[in-house]
Amino acid sequence: MERKVRVRFAPSPTGPLHMGGVRTALFNYLFARKHNGDFLLRIEDTDQNRYVPGAEEYIIESLKWCGLVPDEGVGFGGDLGPYRQSERKPIYKKYADHLIENGFAYYSFDTAEELDELRKQAEANKQVFSYDLHTRNGLKNSLTLSSEDVAARLQSGEHYVIRFKMPENRDVVEEDLIRGRVSFNTNQLDDKVLFKSDGMPTYHLANVVDDHLMNITHVIRGEEWLSSMPLHILLYEALGISETRPRFSHLPLILKPEGKGKLSKRDGDKMGFPVFPLLWNNQETGESYRGYREDGYFPEAFINMLAFLGWSPGTEQEFFSMDELIESFDLSRVVKSGARFDPEKAKWFNRHYLQQKSSAELTALFLPALKEKGIDPDTQKLERIVGSIKERCEFVNDLWEQGHYFFQAPESYDEKTVRTKWKPDTSEKLQAITSFFETVDDWKYEPIKEKFSEFMTAKEWGFGSVMVPIRLALVGSSSGPDLFEILELLGKDETIDRIKTAISKIQ
């Protein structure tokens, strides 16, 4: 019988969740939904030293903002908890003991300092020290010490770790769902620590045990884990739980927009784009990182952009809703090579989603910013304003930049436009135009436009000679939506007022 698909996103609460992590969560989520399976959130906090307060809440809030809501996990309930590894501490020791009893692991009493020393020595000789089948027989462990000695040390409470005894010369071959056949020879692998002296398991043990206990069928994680896959496979074997072990898929990494290496948290500051989904502020360390949410990205845009980093549908469709992503997603269509992140494309996605929103929706999003500035406009009118400027916006935040003149008269006039478009006779013409505007009773787009045309024709003035100056007087620059629309929205009195002000200020 086919097992129900179950996948997990298992971040460490060591800081804010990176966008690469969000993408891993996304692909897990899509895979789960696609196969009517479960998506779990497990917090891997086995390293007490690196725990950062607030990180867990940040992870949960990020997933929620992105619409990647887990079916089970920390903060989401479920029957196979606890889902926080620090709360599962007693479970792991049993498995570690089982490994020792069956000869798959051993106690190691070498101190961290001793091992550091060995590493240093090796380095001095341009070598690399590795705790493995070549060196383990010369070190202080239950393989080399007498059983009495080992028992005595254990008895006395001496610190120890439990290491995996990597078998000799075995080829571990696995069919990765993304990368195909990957193989390793165990002679190249070292005896990894499975259980630390503080009583906590390392990632490797905890991960394997929990994936087993939580009935995980597919492990979808970043490429940085590819090299520990053989260890994990061997662990499932040694624990006698290979039958139900998950299949592996390793995602390509997200690389810096420029330069070398994978995208890191500092890149955002340097190049002016967010690396994290949400704003992160750590008062303690003073570190602060901008977030996609606070920068004005829509979660749909963020997700759509992320989905295309390392995956493509194979069709020419570019825009995908979450449901469409679920429908189209397939691990076999995930690319193997690292993807360089392009902030420009992220913006382009956001523009698209912004244009899709109705003026009413955007108005609701714009209102808070206006109120903060002490502006409380009529909603219906604001909706029209938003409708006329939205197509020039990429972010909700752009609305103000593109439409501020609807709420306050320009304080200065674009110099270059003044220089090139404000001719000696411009003031005189505008003077006449204000007088003409006074006579327009029906201050609506069509009538204004119609009467204005008649006026201009009668005067035999070219449109070009006055349109830009009028715009300049109203807006302060030479850009903006259709002029008659601005005229109507501003209202007759305000329009006349601003033109008169401009005439007196510019000359």
Next chain:
RNA sequence: GGCCCGUUCGUCUAGGGGUUAGGACGCCAGGUUUUCAUCCUGGUAGCAGCGGUUCGAAUCCGCUACGGGCUACCA
């Protein structure tokens, strides 16, 4: 250094023995807009290199180069 993974326009990618190597972002040009932006149309630009297999290679194989990951009592 060792092990593992990868390499198609500047970037994200499609294409998996016979294609004018397709799309998207960016960029450039033209059109629309009496402005600017949008929008439309067009253009620019790529199979890392070398060998091999084959009638035929971007596609399969090998080597080289380059890129990436791992090499902690971190995940």
